[in-house]
Amino acid sequence: MSIPWTLGRYFFGRYMKTLGWFFLGVAAIIFLVDFSENSSKIPDSSQSHLTDAFWITLLRLPLLLQQTAPFVVLFSSIITLVALNRKYELVVTRAAGISVWQFMAPFIFGAMIAGLLVTTVLNPLAAYGMLTASSVEARAGVSSSSQSASVPWLRQITRNDDAIIGARSVGENGTALAGVVIFHFDPQGNIVLRQDADKAILERGYWQLNNVLETRPGEPPKRITTVQLETNLKREFVQEQLSQPETVGFFDLPRKIAANTALGISTNALKTQYHSLLSMPLFLIAMVMIAGTVSLKFSRLSQSPGLILGGILSGFMLYVVTMLAKAFGSSGVVPPFVAAWIPAIVALAIGATILLHQEDG
Incomplete structure (x- = not known):
């Protein structure tokens, strides 16, 4: 038995609406914080002090959103599932004979779409924005702190x-x-x-x-x-x-890798970035699975705060491990393919195993 089309569309719509509002809220917070930081870096003597700060912040925004996308998906999934649970909608769905794997399908599909949009739309915008922002920073006399260490x-x-x-x-x-x-x-x-x-x-x-x-x-x-x-x-x-890999868009990475190979330049960082973007949909699906492990247990009054906090910490740990693996891949310690794909695959397997244990015993 598969999930009915109407019910699946309803769950998908609820999830995508929450995801969209969450992205807008996070974007507004990031913009305000980054604008404040950038405006303090630009000399007050500059004639276009606030204008330069505004454009630098706006150009950097896509990259910062790309970096926060896993947490946005995680929190949006937890919020949507908890809301459906507290309104007995998931209880009725289960009573109708629909398993957790069936009603989780719309959320997994939504995370996959979000991952594809991050890879094919947000990343090219982020790469272009970082390239342009570096020029504006140089003109305004600001050192690019995001690149200085690398x-x-x-x-x-x-x-x-x-x-x-x-x-x-x-x-x-x-x-x-x-x-x-x-x-x-x-x-x-x-x-x-x-x-x-x-x-x-x-x-x-x-x-x-x-x-x-x-x-x-x-x-x-x-x-x-x-x-x-x-x-x-x-x-x-x-x-x-x-x-820098962050300034190269997803569709330009294969050409960049080929050019660096021809010039004898290490391509580990570029290959790691490329495989990280390819694995983004799977990584976001893993975040949905983690959210499911802490949000599907029915409670009449509210979900356990400790359980929700555990899910958030699990997502944070997954993000940290992924960043460490990416650093190892960029430095050549491990193959780029392994560094980019293994964390997402392992997290997905762990999430599926926990759900199997919770739902099927």
Whole structure:
């Protein structure tokens, strides 16, 4: 016996409505908090202080929503199931001979649709938003804190120079750097010059450094307005090397992986990101299963707070484990495919096992 179409549509509609309102509420909270943080980072002397903060926040919003999507699905599932339980709707459904697997189908289907939308719609918007936000941040003089911990160092060896280039933030797809520091070495490996620049723009054959402070051993620092630093790095290589997985949309990831492979650049982070997005529907379904394990037991007055808290903590632990596995996959400790898929599969199996035990004994 399958769930009747009318009943399934009713459950699906209730769930998607709750999910939609929850997404809007979370988006509003994230926007207010992030706007407050961004407005405090931009110098008050900037003429477009609030405007820049508004656009940076708006552009960052899709990525933050993507990161909170598992919790939105988890809370929405718990709230919807608890509400249906307290109104005896699930009790009547079970009395009609419909099993838990049948009336959970609309919720699983809704989570799958949410996962597909996150992967195919929200992620490309997030990638575009982060790329554009980095440019606005660079123009407004704001360091991108979300990228500062993960910006790699570049090494370039020319005819007369050996230098290592680092930056606080990256813009323009890797060809515009802010908060730049460059160390120059002699053939013996000793530092002979340090250059600190506000910005560095990669042109053909050289880096254009602005507002440079040069420091040499035994000499006082010297301030120079602009410096052209010779380079043999190609724009294509720098763009691939410095671009972050979060700034690459789902549909562009296969091309990016192929390009990095051709250039000899590690693709572990990109592959992990790609498989994480592919596994997003399954991951959100696992969240629904976790919600079901703590929300389906009927109680005349209210659900057990301890049980609900346990479900929330279980979802949080699953999210933490998934992030750790993703970090291991990006660093090459474990294969990207394993890092992205195993947490979701294990969580789904555990949720199904608990429901089987609760419902069928």
